Amino acid sequence: MTVDGTDFHVGGNNSKFHSHKFKKNALRYEVCVCIQTGDIVWINGPYEAGSWPDINIFRDGLRHFLDENERV
Numbered sequence: 001m002t003v004d005g006t007d008f009h010v011g012g013n014n015s016k017f018h019s020h021k022f023k024k025n026a027l028r029y030e031v032c033v034c035i036q037t038g039d040i041v042w043i044n045g046p047y048e049a050g051s052w053p054d055i056n057i058f059r060d061g062l063r064h065f066l067d068e069n070e071r072v
Contacts, residue, residue: 001041003032003072005054030057
């Protein structure tokens, strides 16, 4: 599977939700797609876009569900 963080625009003016990708407030989700089928196999979130880099979201969630030596 392949994994990436995705920001979704939300309204408001709270700086902890600021997304550098959108230059606006957003919530960040971690989404995994099966390379063979294209099916979405994992969604994790929401997280505050300004406070949670992709690697920290991975360490908070998906990492704990991988088998030994399994890679994404």
